[in-house]
Every structure is written in structure tokens, then in C-alpha cells.
Ligand code: HEM
């Protein structure tokens with residue numbers, strides 16, 4: 001179906017050094033928590049994220065860089081089940097799952 | 106078991122040093138990811154959804170108790186206290202950090218283990234029959250030439266950048282317990298008319314998106330010529346295998362396109378040259394390796410063993426477990442115990458550090474220090490005295506691995522699927538868990554009889570679904586996990602490829618659909634001893650299709 | 658571009674000729690395989706030394722007649738994953754007994770040079786920033802080999818016969 005608004009997007013990757021799944025934040029850092037991801041709401045924003053991702057890959061900070069779809073609304077919630085699982089962990093070992101948000105400090 | 110000498114130790118240490126500096130060069134950026142990727146894959150290091158995954162080789166599926174203890178220690182120290190045994194007799198760790206891999210490899214090397222060539226477009230870890238050396242029907246212990254092949258293929262200068270991965274399996278008995286015809290090269294140990302032992306060579310099998318049962322390329326290669334023949338097989342492939350399309354790059358496509366006869370002819374043409382090059386190892390070296398696999402010192406035991414008979418009579422659950430999980434041993438008074446890593450509702454093939462330590466201890470106490478890994482994701486204690494079987498069963502109960510389901514419907518193979526794997530379309534493990542709960546009732550399992558369910562989370566077919574009596578393939582339909590069913594696959598000496606039944610089922614419906622297939626079989630079988638596979642081969646897919654989709 | 662051998666950078670005496678470029682008398686030239694096939698008579702009589710660049714899908718039987726008079730064969734690896742070069746090297750050395758310089762060119766990395774050497778290559782055309790330290794480390798990475806290759810290095814099996822005639826373990 002044609003979408004009136006462009007799909008919201010976030011930038012994700014895995015850290016080169018330890019493989020951890022991370023998300024690019026509004027503060028310009030890579031966070032393990034998907035809820036901290038910077039959300040692109042326009043096509044231009046999404047392009048900007050892709051460029052940031054390519055640069056981080058070239059700088060050997062991260063690998064497997066991807067700009068992925070998230071649901072509309074605040075607080076990044078990945079649209080596809082693959083990315084939902086990637087954000088939290090294996091559904092068959094919930095004891096090992098991580099939260100979508102950082103622990104309260 | 107094979108024991109490293111100074112040369113094996115040196116090469117393994119040198120490999121750790123080499124890969125360690127490759128890791129450092131990656132971290133400093135001297136190597137780009139494109140350059141490093143083939144190097145890390147050749148060391149079994151993948152990137153999955155959540156972290157790196159390291160695949161450690163268990164050559165031809167044989168482990169010492171000391172090695173298993175080390176694998177358990179590594180799971181605790183470098184991973185999250187568990188690991189996954191795979192269908193290729195490897196073990197996988199799911200939460201590995203790249204910068205810790207050098208230390209991990211050094212620990213592995215200390216127990217004569219490595220992750221060499223467990224991935225990448227090279228000759229992979231050689232697999233073999235899990236009952237090697239203990240099965241009564243064996244012609245020759247397949248581990249001898251498996252070790253010869255392991256050494257020959259390790260850091261092979263010519264065959265480390267093949268068009269695609271290359272898997273070799275060896276089976277030593279008429280009964281194929283290594284699914285050799287689903288391998289790039291399958292080696293069947295045979296005797297010729299003159300009574301000499303040699304090798305029948307099958308080339309060009311495989312799973313993936315184009316499943317192929319390998320054709321016989323050469324009925325008999327003499328022992329002394331095996332490596333030069335393999336080298337000729339590989340060279341023809343390396344030169345002429347397709348490199349333009351990753352889905353057509355396996356040797357099965359080359360053999361299919363040339364035709365088995367033409368491929369065999371080209372190998373014959375190449376063979377004199379590899380022979381003249383001195384590729385074959387001297388007989389003395391084969392004898393040296395063979396000596397490591399000489400039978401251990403077994404006790405002389407008279408059957409029947411009274412304590413064993415009594416325990417079976419007293420505990421019917423134990424008797425049943427023996428029926429499915431204990432394989433006859435060539436030595437009287439012994440049995441080979443398959444430890445099912447498929448507890449009801451569990452994750453097929455997973456074991457915690459504590460469970461691995463416990464099994465290693467049992468191997469020391471009851472199995473002459475040896476453990477095997479099967480291509481069905483189970484473990485084997487190959488040398489257990491019948492008099493000890495009851496104690497083994499009890500101890501297995503304490504660690505949650507006493508399920509008496511080997512070969513039955515809950516002995517399910519499942520790949521990691523979308524819970525871990527970055528290539529997956531759908532989850533595999535939860536389907537396996539729910540199926541195993543659905544069919545938990547052991548009476549029903551025994552009534553159903555031998556039935557293999559194999560589940561893959563995508564068309565790469567790591568879960569062998571093509572070879573499942575019932576195969577389940579996860580697909581992604583517009584973001585929803587769907588599961589397709591195939592019937593009639595087999596991975597043994599009657600190898601066949603399962604046929605797709607029809608449209609896929611949702612995660613909610615797939616368990617019910619399998620139940621319908623099973624009930625259909627129970628209704629139409631001619632007698633209880635007619636297995637699911639036999640019945641399917643007799644009647645074909647129609648009644649099964651009808652049970653799922655109605656009459657069309 | 659630079660040329661290295663197993664020890665590091667070496668001087669490159671070769672000129673690469675495009676198919677339409679003329680050959681100077683006495684020059685050391687590398688030409689395409691097509692040109693070699695078409696113009697071998699004039700090439701061998703004019704040039705001082707002749708080399709040829711061959712692609713990965715070459716038919717070596719077609720190259721065979723020229724082998725005794727070739728001074729270098731350049732094998733192109735389309736990418737670092739194009740492993741045909743390794744088999745071509747072994748065939749040239751072991752089946753056709755080619756004895757002169759054999760050069761790899763393409764996107765290979767230092768870690769692959771070790772295997773290329775074992776498959777009969779002797780020189781390598783590389784980018785100017787090719788990491789020579791890594792090259793040197795790579796070629797010295799192993800002290801023993803399990804299998805026979807074109808370099809005829811002693812195999813572990815042979816060392817075992819010498820070191821451990823009774824097949825004992827250390
Ligand atoms: C989770 C990471 C894994 C990845 C990325 C992966 C990747 C692949 C790919 C791409 C193929 C298809 C190869 C082809 O068609 O040419 C394949 C095949 C296969 N994999 Fe995996 N795999 C993984 C895990 C496993 C596991 C856990 C097992 C064992 C349980 C396994 C066993 C196999 C087998 C038996 C095949 C079929 C071999 C054949 O095609 O002949 N893999 N894998």
C-alpha cells in the first residue's frame with residue numbers, strides 16, 4: 001500500500017570490536033538500546049543516517065550497517081520481526097535478553 | 106583418539122598467531138571488512154544478529170573428556186554459559202567478542218582443538234559416522250582417513266579460495282550414518298571384489314536452495330591413492346566451478362552441468378598429475394594415524410549382563426530408553442549411548458557449561474574418556490559397559506538429558522533460525538520446542554516409530570529440512586513467518602529429497618499441520634512396523650496433501 | 658604499482674604493452690594472450706624478453722607451445738576470492754614444467770601471498786601502499802606444511818618419518 005508519510009527509519013549496526021548490536025543516537029553515539037535511536041522521519045534524514053553509517057563503517061567502528069524501518073510514533077520500535085529480535089535477543093532465551101532502554105541510573 | 110605430535114602442535118600454534126595478528130590488523134583498520142571477512146570465516150567467525158558467532162571444529166565428531174571440559178570452560182569464560190552442537194559435528198558459541206578470539210583460540214589449541222576452516226570457501230571440517238570404531242557393521246574406522254583428510258586439507262594452499270564451501274563426509278559401514286550423499290564429496294568405505302578396502306567416491310551432493318543427492322563418480326579408489334584422487338576432484342572444481350553466481354557456485358552445479366560422466370572423465374585426466382606430484386601420504390603415515398584409533402582395552406564381558414537385565418525388567422522407562430538410545434556395540438557387554446540433546450520443550454543441540462562438564466565426567470567414569478557428536482545434534486558415549494547403563498541413565502536424568510527419544514519424532518533437528526542467524530527468514534527453535542511438547546507422550550512416540558523432523562529457518566537448509574521425513578522450511582511472507590512442509594526426504598543410504606506439499610502455515614498452525622500428517626500416516630500404514638518414510642514412499646503425497654488442504 | 662617477491666620490493670624490468678603499441682627492439686614486454694597468439698613470431702624476434710598476462714579462464718593447452726620462450730607469466734586474480742590462480746600456478750609448474758617467473762596481479766592481500774608462493778608464484782604486482790611488514794610476517798607464518806605443493810616443501814609426513822621413525826608422539 002502506498003504510504004502517505006515516509007517510513008520512519010533508524011540506523012543500526014554491530015560494533016566491530018565485540019559484535020554488539022547498536023543503534024545510532026541523537027547524541028551522535030552508538031547505543032545498545034534501540035529506544036535511544038535517532039529517528040529519521042523524512043527521506044533526507046534517512047539519507048543522512050545512511051551517510052553516517054557508511055562513514056562509521058569506513059572508520060572501522062561498526063560493521064553490518066543498515067537503515068531499518070521503525071513504526072510511526074515516538075520511541076523507536078522496529079517494524080520487522082528480525083529487527084525486533086535483534087533489538088532484544090533470542091526469543092528462546094528471554095533470560096539473556098536485553099531491554100530496549102538503558103537501565104535507570 | 107588422535108594425539109597431536111610436535112608438528113601438529115606447531116602448526117596449530119602458528120595458526121593462532123596468524124589469526125591473532127589478522128584480528129589486530131582488522132582492529133587497526135589495515136584490513137578492511139571486505140578483506141577480513143574471508144579470513145575470519147576461514148576461522149569459523151560469523152556475525153550473527155546479536156554478536157559474533159564462533160564455530161569450533163570437532164573433527165569427525167570425536168572429543169576427549171578433557172576437550173569437552175575445555176569447551177565448557179570456554180562457554181563460561183567467553184560466552185554466556187552455553188553452546189550449540191551442530192549438524193556438522195561442530196560446536197557454536199553465540200556471544201563472542203572479536204577482540205577475545207585470540208585468547209579463546211589459544212585455549213582451544215591447548216587441548217588440540219581449533220576453528221580452522223569451519224566456514225569460508227574452503228574444505229570444511231570433515232564429518233564421519235558417530236559410531237566409528239564401535240559399530241559392528243563397520244568395514245574400516247572412518248576416522249583414520251578423516252584425520253588424513255583433515256591434515257591434507259588444513260591450510261591447503263590451492264583450495265582455500267574455492268568458488269564455494271566444500272564439505273567432505275566419510276562413513277565406514279554399509280549403513281550410512283553420515284549423510285554422505287548430501288556432501289560435496291561423500292566417501293563410502295567399501296571392499297572390492299578382491300577383498301581390498303578402498304573408497305567409493307560420491308561427488309556433488311548438497312542442500313541449500315538446490316538440493317542434490319550426489320552421484321557415484323568412482324566406485325573404488327585404493328587407499329594409497331585417495332588424496333591424489335580428491336585433489337584431482339577439487340582442482341577440476343576450482344578451475345571450472347562457477348564464480349559469477351553464489352547460488353550456482355557449489356560443485357553440485359558443476360557436476361550437474363557437465364554431467365557426472367564428463368566430470369568423472371576430467372577428474373581421471375587430472376589424476377595422473379596429482380599422483381605424480383606426490384600428494385598421497387606414505388603408507389607409514391597412514392599406519393601411524395591408524396594406530397591412534399586402535400580399539401581401546403575393553404574388558405571381556407559375558408552377555409547377558411545380569412544387572413542390566415534386571416534393571417530393564419524393573420524400570421520400564423529405563424528399558425525404553427535403552428531401546429532408542431543405546432546402539433549395539435561390536436564388543437559384547439558394551440553399548441554406545443546416544444545422549445539426546447532434545448529434552449521436551451528444549452532447544453535442540455544446546456548444552457550449558459554445567460551439562461558439558463557433567464557429560465565429560467561421565468565419559469571419564471563410564472566411556473573410556475570419549476564423547477562423540479552426531480549429525481543429528483546429539484552426543485554419544487561410545488564405550489559404556491552394559492552394567493553401567495543404568496547409572497548413566499540416572500545421571501543423565503539429573504542433568505536433564507535422559508529423554509529416550511533418539512530417532513523418534515521429538516528428536517528434531519533445528520537450525521538457529523531467526524533467533525540468532527542474520528540470514529534467517531523465520532524462527533526454527535520455537536517450532537521445534539512446540540512440536541516436541543505436542544508429541545511429548547512417549548507411548549505415542551513409540552507408536553509413531555522412527556520419524557525425523559528437520560527444520561531450517563531459510564533456504565540455506567542448515568537444518569537439513571530437505572532430508573527430513575518431515576521437513577519444515579521457514580519463509581518470510583511480507584514480514585510474517587510462514588512454514589512450508591516437505592515430505593519424504595532421507596539422509597541415509599536411501600537418500601532422497603523431500604517434496605514440497607503446498608502453501609505454508611503460520612507459526613500458530615504449523616504444529617497442528619504436522620499432527621495431521623502424523624495422524625494420516627497412522628491411519629494409512631499397513632502395519633505398525635511400516636515406518637512413516639516407508640508409508641510415504643508407498644502412497645506418495647496425495648493423502649497427506651488432502652489431510653492438510655482438503656480435496657482439490 | 659610496485660612489484661614484490663617473498664622478501665619485499667624488487668625492481669620491475671617489464672613494460673606492459675597495450676595491443677596496439679609497438680614493440681621496441683630488445684625490450685622486455687608483457688603482452689596480452691591474444692597478442693601473443695597472433696604475433697608470437699615477431700614478438701619473440703623483436704623483443705628481448707616476452708611475458709604474457711593470462712586470465713583466470715585460460716586454456717593452458719593453448720599456452721603450452723609458447724612456454725619455453727616465455728620469461729614471465731602474469732596471472733590475474735579478478736578479486737581476492739578468485740582462487741583459480743592457485744590451480745593455474747600449480748598446473749603451470751607441475752604439469753607443464755614451466756620454470757621462469759610467475760607473477761600474480763589483482764586484489765589479493767598479503768596473507769594470500771604465502772599460498773601463492775606455495776602454488777608456484779614468484780613475484781607479485783601490488784599497490785604502492787602494500788603493507789610489506791604484513792607480507793614478511795605472512796610468508797614466515799608457518800614452519801611446516803601438511804601437504805605437497807609446487808614449492809616441494811618437505812611435508813609433515815616426511816618430517817615425521819625422519820623425526821619420529823617409530824611414529825611416537827611428543
Ligand atoms: C547461524 C549462522 C549460520 C550461517 C550464517 C549459515 C550459513 C549457511 C549458508 C549460507 C548455507 C548455504 C550454503 C550453500 O547453499 O551453498 C548453509 C548450509 C548449511 N549449514 Fe549453515 N549457517 C549457519 C549455521 C549453521 C548451523 C548451526 C548448522 C548446523 C546445525 C549449519 C549447518 C549447515 C548445513 C548442514 C548446511 C547444508 C550444507 C549444504 O548446503 O550442502 N549451519 N549455512
Ligand code: SF4
Pocket residue numbers: 520521522523526527528529530561562563564565566567568
Ligand atoms: S538455515 Fe538459514 S536460518 Fe537456519 S542457520 Fe542456516 S542460514 Fe541461518
